[in-house]
Structure formats: C-alpha cells, structure tokens
Amino acid sequence: MRAETPFDTATVLQFGRFQFHPYSRQLLQGERPVQVGSRALDILRVLIARPGEIIPKESIIAQVWGGTVVEEINLRVHIAALRRALGEGRTGERYIANVPLRGYGFVGVVETLGEAPAAAASSVAGNLPVLLVGLVGREQWLRQLVERVPRTRILTLVGPGGMGKTSLAIQVAEHLREDFPRVCFADLSNYPDGVALSHGLARLLGEPAGGPLLLLLDNCEHLARDCAEQVEHLLRLHPALHILATSREPLRAAGEHVLRLSPLEVPEPGVSDPQRILGCSAIELFLARAREASEHFALRPAQLPVLANICRSLDGIPLAIEMAARQVDVVGLEALEQLLGSRMHLLMPGRRTAPARQQSLQATYDWSFCLLDACQQSCLRQLAEFAGAFSLSAAAEALDGALQCRDCIFGVVGQLVEKSLLLAEHGERGVLYRMPNTVRAYVRRDAEAGWPQLALPVA
The missing domain is CATH 1.10.10.10 (Winged helix-like DNA-binding domain superfamily/Winged helix DNA-binding domain)
Structure with missing residues (x-):
C-alpha cells in the first residue's frame, strides 16, 4: 500500500468543477464554497490523497475519527453527504467508488495546481454563499447591521447555536454590495487550528488593496483566541477592511463591537388574542416551515395555544423551530407539544445537507x-x-x-x-x-x- 500524499499550505487540487484546499479544508465549486460537513471534508482529504486506490474502511475511520470508536454506519452517512455535495447522481459525474467489504476510493482525475496567485485572489468579487431560504423575523436586526457594519471595522454577531447568525450575516453582506464591491466568506469550522486559519485567510484575501473589502468570518467560537489575533493583524494590514464575525462568544479583539442576537419573538404566557399570537415572529416561522413540509397542514383556531406553547418551549430559536415544524406532518401539532416535554426533541432531524453540528439540537x-x-x-x-x-x-x-x-x-x-x-x-x-x-x-x-x-x- 503506497503512502498517503502529503499536503502543504500551498496545495490546491482540481477535479472536475471543484477545487479542494486540503490544508485549510475548503471545497470550492468555481468561486463559491461548497457547504459540506467537516467530517465529510476529512474523508475527502483521506481519499483524494491516494486517488485510484481502494482504502479499507477501517483505515478511513482511524484517520478521520482517531481513537474514537464509531460504527461503520457513521462512515456511510458522511460518504453519502460528500457524494451529494459533489453532485453525484445529478450531473453524471462520479468521484467516489465503493468496493463492498473492502472500502472506498477516489476515482476522479486529480490535478495539483499549487497555490493560487495572490493577484488572482484579490481580483475576485467574492465567494459569498447563496441563501436558499429567506429570513423570518429579522428585519430590524438586518437594518441595524446594514447601518453599523460600514461604520465599524470589526463587529461580532453573538448568539447560541441555531439562532440564525450565519444566515443573517450573509443577508447583511448581500445588502452591502454597494459599500463593499468585494466580499469574502470564511467558514472557520473548516479550519482545525490557528496555523490553518492564518494561511487560509492570507490566501483568501491576497495582497492589501485600496478598495473597500468586507470579510465575513463564520463560526469563530472554537478558534476565538486565534481569530482575535488574526482579526487585529488583518485590520492593520488592510486599511479598507471591515470584518463581520459570527460566534457563540465574543472574540475580545481590540476595537470589537458585539451584538447579541436575540431569539425570535414568542407569545407571552396567558396571551389568548389570536392576532397577538400570530404576530410573533416565532409563530410566523413555524407556520411557514410547516406549510413547506406538508401541503395538508392547516392551523385551527383552537390550536393557537398549543402552537404558542411549542414556540415558547423552543426558546424562539429558529433552528429548533424549523426542526419542530417539519415534524407536524408526521406526528401532528398536539403530539409535537407532548414530544417537546421529553428529551426526544433533542434528536429531531435537521436538513440532510446541514453541517454535522446542525443535524439535530443535540449535535x-x-x-x-x-x-x-x-x-x-x-x-x-x-x-x-x-x-x-x-x-x-x-x-x-x-x-x-x-x-x-x-x-x-x-x-x-x-x-x-x-x-x-x-x-x-x-x-x-x-x-x-x-x-x-x-x-x-x-x-x-x-x-x-x-x-x-x-x-x-x-x-
């Protein structure tokens, strides 16, 4: 068995329509990042290091999960997510082969490009992801952030997991296209350490330029100290740079402004007026997602108190509300309220394409x-x-x-x-x-x- 190909900070691998940066663990389709979980990216790194070779399942698990004991089903789940992200089954392209009882192999043609030139990187208008669903109940936050970001060099949007920080930040960046012709997006959950973060941001931003530039740093909490150091360094290096960060805790960087994103509005206990209940943003989001999940869903007036209790028990957290709303077609509204009284609701499934940490409330x-x-x-x-x-x-x-x-x-x-x-x-x-x-x-x-x-x- 031949040794795995080592990757350095400059390695960029091209296959089909995709570019993979193994060191910073970024997968791009053209100029846009591909949304795929960190574990699936780890698997891609293992497979693409030995193209054309079937790698035993046990070897993949050992390299991806280390000493943690996991079932083979975990590997299959992340392989399936990786295949979806690469478009297998939709475009006719095939990158990952499976040999039953043996393992998996990368069968695409891989070309090593080396490091992208800084000049080319600086000429790109940006790599901001596209939101597939609209925001609900965040209009005031959107207006406030659109007003403050151009006047603040570093602003961190803080809140618990599932609060919708990423979606709001992306929407803010879209609204600021006239102020910032170039917008760069970096999902820090794809960076394992401060070294990878430093190299990844340097490659993303390129050489200092005179024009306005907005950098969106997403999911900073696990690298808060390294991120604070990088933010201060980049703000000194790029005079026209503004940074909008999302995190579960402040970075505590010099000059940082912090905004804590509050939950969606939920009905107060004891409120029975239908208009006041239906006017709450948490209720609005629940109804929108429930109707998307089931064409048969219809809210009866007598169910309004039940719906209010559901949204209160979920603390007005958008991710939790969306997960719960998609269960209505399966269990009904009343049974859902009972389910939320137990700990089973922690396992309600999220979107199949969501990052691993957002596949359930427990995750x-x-x-x-x-x-x-x-x-x-x-x-x-x-x-x-x-x-x-x-x-x-x-x-x-x-x-x-x-x-x-x-x-x-x-x-x-x-x-x-x-x-x-x-x-x-x-x-x-x-x-x-x-x-x-x-x-x-x-x-x-x-x-x-x-x-x-x-x-x-x-x-």
Missing part, C-alpha cells in the same frame, strides 16, 4: 459543550436545576462547594453567559440569569448518556 449543543472545560460543564449541570430566572447570589449558593474559590463562581457564571449558554436578562430586579429550555433539556438528559466525547478543534 448543536454537543459542539458548544465540547468547548467548555470540566469546571464549566459541572457548574452548568448544577445551574440546570433552576426552572426559571435566578440571581447571581442564588447561583453562588447553588454552586457553593463546587469550586475551591467562592469568587470563581462569579467568573464561571460570566463565562457561561459569554458562551451563550446562560441568558442575562436586565429588568427592574437587576440582572437575572436564565437557562434556555433546550439547553436545560440537554444538560439534564439521562445520566447514562454522559457528556459528549467529540474530537473538536479547541483553541
């Missing part, structure tokens, strides 16, 4: 929780015992004894707020904290399920 929170240290995880478990809002002093009492230093409790609570796993609510009683229902359901899942052991690239 979304797995990504967040694997970025916590053991102390933060333990404290979050204990704070999940609060059913409603609680004060900082109440949190200190609940966590007393969990940490060696009582003063550390206040730091941990602040860190969990910063990471979007606790919400800070400002009111007449001062600042109170609340754990979203979906987070609490995840934290309090059956003890035997344990905490996720995922190989995430933690900065």
Whole structure:
C-alpha cells in the first residue's frame, strides 16, 4: 500500500468543477464554497490523497475519527453527504467508488495546481454563499447591521447555536454590495487550528488593496483566541477592511463591537388574542416551515395555544423551530407539544445537507459543550436545576462547594453567559440569569448518556 500524499499550505487540487484546499479544508465549486460537513471534508482529504486506490474502511475511520470508536454506519452517512455535495447522481459525474467489504476510493482525475496567485485572489468579487431560504423575523436586526457594519471595522454577531447568525450575516453582506464591491466568506469550522486559519485567510484575501473589502468570518467560537489575533493583524494590514464575525462568544479583539442576537419573538404566557399570537415572529416561522413540509397542514383556531406553547418551549430559536415544524406532518401539532416535554426533541432531524453540528439540537449543543472545560460543564449541570430566572447570589449558593474559590463562581457564571449558554436578562430586579429550555433539556438528559466525547478543534 503506497503512502498517503502529503499536503502543504500551498496545495490546491482540481477535479472536475471543484477545487479542494486540503490544508485549510475548503471545497470550492468555481468561486463559491461548497457547504459540506467537516467530517465529510476529512474523508475527502483521506481519499483524494491516494486517488485510484481502494482504502479499507477501517483505515478511513482511524484517520478521520482517531481513537474514537464509531460504527461503520457513521462512515456511510458522511460518504453519502460528500457524494451529494459533489453532485453525484445529478450531473453524471462520479468521484467516489465503493468496493463492498473492502472500502472506498477516489476515482476522479486529480490535478495539483499549487497555490493560487495572490493577484488572482484579490481580483475576485467574492465567494459569498447563496441563501436558499429567506429570513423570518429579522428585519430590524438586518437594518441595524446594514447601518453599523460600514461604520465599524470589526463587529461580532453573538448568539447560541441555531439562532440564525450565519444566515443573517450573509443577508447583511448581500445588502452591502454597494459599500463593499468585494466580499469574502470564511467558514472557520473548516479550519482545525490557528496555523490553518492564518494561511487560509492570507490566501483568501491576497495582497492589501485600496478598495473597500468586507470579510465575513463564520463560526469563530472554537478558534476565538486565534481569530482575535488574526482579526487585529488583518485590520492593520488592510486599511479598507471591515470584518463581520459570527460566534457563540465574543472574540475580545481590540476595537470589537458585539451584538447579541436575540431569539425570535414568542407569545407571552396567558396571551389568548389570536392576532397577538400570530404576530410573533416565532409563530410566523413555524407556520411557514410547516406549510413547506406538508401541503395538508392547516392551523385551527383552537390550536393557537398549543402552537404558542411549542414556540415558547423552543426558546424562539429558529433552528429548533424549523426542526419542530417539519415534524407536524408526521406526528401532528398536539403530539409535537407532548414530544417537546421529553428529551426526544433533542434528536429531531435537521436538513440532510446541514453541517454535522446542525443535524439535530443535540449535535448543536454537543459542539458548544465540547468547548467548555470540566469546571464549566459541572457548574452548568448544577445551574440546570433552576426552572426559571435566578440571581447571581442564588447561583453562588447553588454552586457553593463546587469550586475551591467562592469568587470563581462569579467568573464561571460570566463565562457561561459569554458562551451563550446562560441568558442575562436586565429588568427592574437587576440582572437575572436564565437557562434556555433546550439547553436545560440537554444538560439534564439521562445520566447514562454522559457528556459528549467529540474530537473538536479547541483553541
């Protein structure tokens, strides 16, 4: 068996209509990034390093998952996602072959291009992904961001997973085409470490230019420290550069402005007026997605309180609402409300083409929780015992004894707020904290399920 071809930072591989940058783990079709999960990209890297060779399944699993024990079905699922991303079955092209009982091989013709010239990179108008569905309930946020981004060199849109940060940021960039003729997009979940991030951004931006440039950095949380360093470096290097970042926590970079994206509006408990319920953006999104999933769906007036309870229990989180809405055709509205009272709703499926971390609510929170240290995880478990809002002093009492230093409790609570796993609510009683229902359901899942052991690239 011949050795795998090594890749350096300059390697660019061309096959068919696609270009693959193995070091930065980016797959492009023309100038646009192909939306594909990070695990599928890892598999592509393994296969394309030895084109024309059938690689045993056990070898692929070992290289992609490392020491983690996984079933073969996981490999098949990600292979299928990779084939869909490459258009197999739609275009007649074939890149991945399967030999039963043996393994998989890359059968496309691969050409090594080397590094793309910086001048060519700087001449590209941008690589902004195209949104396939419109935004619901984000009109005020869109207006605010369109106004602020041109006046702010670095702005970070912060919120929990599933809040719709990426879609909103892309929409903002589209609206700013006149202000920024060139827009560059980088999904940081495709970068394993700070070195890959540095090389990838240098290749993406090219040499400093005089014209206005908007860089959209998506999913920064797992490389927050490296990202902050790169942001400060790039802003000094490119005088006309503006950066819009999305993250589950602030970058804490010099000059950073932070906006925390709030959930969609949900009906207040006890509200019965149909117009007030239907006027909430969370309800609007649920109805839109439910009608897309089923032509037979029709909301009866008597079901309005049920629908309001569903959207409240999902905290107004767009991803959770969309997942739930697509289950109505299967279980009905009333059964869905009961389902959300259990932990089964954490496993509601997302879009087949979504990144792995958005395939379910459980996967979304797995990504967040694997970025916590053991102390933060333990404290979050204990704070999940609060059913409603609680004060900082109440949190200190609940966590007393969990940490060696009582003063550390206040730091941990602040860190969990910063990471979007606790919400800070400002009111007449001062600042109170609340754990979203979906987070609490995840934290309090059956003890035997344990905490996720995922190989995430933690900065």
